[in-house]
Amino acid sequence: MALCKLIASFSQSATDSSHYQSRKLSIDEINLVSSYYQQNGNNSAVTGGIGTEKLNDISNNLDIRLFMFDRKKRKNIFDVEIGIDHYTSASSDKIDLKANSSASYADTRIYPSVNWSREHEQKGTTIGAGLSFSNEFDYQSKGINLLFAKKTADKNGEFTAKLQAYLDQVSLVTPTELRSGGGFGEHEDYGTANRNTFAASLSYTQIINTRLQVAFLADLIQQNGYLGLPFHRVYFTDGSVHQENLPDSRLKIPLGFRANYFAGDRLIIRSYYRFYTDNWGISAHTADLELPVKINPFFSISPFYRFTHQKGTRYFAPYEVHKATETYYTSNYDLSSFNSHFMGAGFRWSPVKGVFGIAHLQSMELRYGHYNRSTGLQSNIVSLNLRYK
């Protein structure tokens, strides 16, 4: 209720951009996305590929989009976003094997970002830039991105190029039994290692006809630095315990295709396919199908199903299978071979008079999904999106 009042209090500053080109900074829309995620499994990388993966995460993300037109009638959009995740993890609690509830049991991640873009409607071009930051106990990240987009002459197609760089620091939190001094020290005692990610994302969207539009997506991602996690254990065949060791360079190439089709008056077919490959030997096929059905103009239900087949990295082996002669090794099942199924449904409600009668609370979306991985990992997620406009 307090949230509704907060949102309603912004309503007087809202401006309809389609009729009036405001040179004053105005709120375009505000989105609040809240999620609860829980998972369980028995292949924790922290304990070398065995042990609980139980994890709970509460995530809240507030995104405020502002806009203004400049003297040349170009639309400037400012996106100010802040996200806060709080999680409890039974596996990261096992950084200290003797602990029942240690300092690593829970953590909070805060990740603000600011993005700006300027759209020149006559030329059909958009340029943009953004900054992001993320902080949690053992991981800090600073990100920057640049964007360029150009529409085709008939405005039915658009090419977008985005360059992203993340300069990250991993705190070297080692399993307690592998520390020279043993036991926990202060955060400053751990030391850090760099992890840099550089990504070029290209996409092309095309309207095929009045019912069908498609998108081609391609990323080229280069990562350098410390690419494992220091508290992931690996047990060798001789029973000895080691820290996960992975190459300090990784090149990823995902290629995606999306097609959305409006069939009849009520059914929409949203489809997505991705092929992924990298130089660690991982390759994957992901297919996603979602079928939103409009029960009426204001309410829709969207069942969905996502399937992934992943061929794991050559550096993966389960508990006590790696040999001392190997250079690189991990028992992280996220990098192993598996099939995964993710299914559920979303509900979208956007009444004319606003959700709960609040005029500017334009829509509410609720979505639930169940994830099942062939390694035994299972998870559930429920998310809520409130949109104020």
Added chain:
Amino acid sequence: MKNSMIIGLLFACAISTSSCSSVKEYQKARLNDAEMTLSNRRVQKTETSFQVYREGASGANGGKTGGGCGCN
């Protein structure tokens, strides 16, 4: 595996080049529907994030590519 990729790419090229018709702004009512956006929904934000953590494969979805978090 390679054959299925080639067939997929050919299919994608075929539908995107052979049957395009120029659609005017006033004909875009269905295309502009909120369910027709060519990107992940905003409500999927955390979903996409957990998939980046739980799977080695990521990217090509207009969102996260692997940096910025202690994920893969």
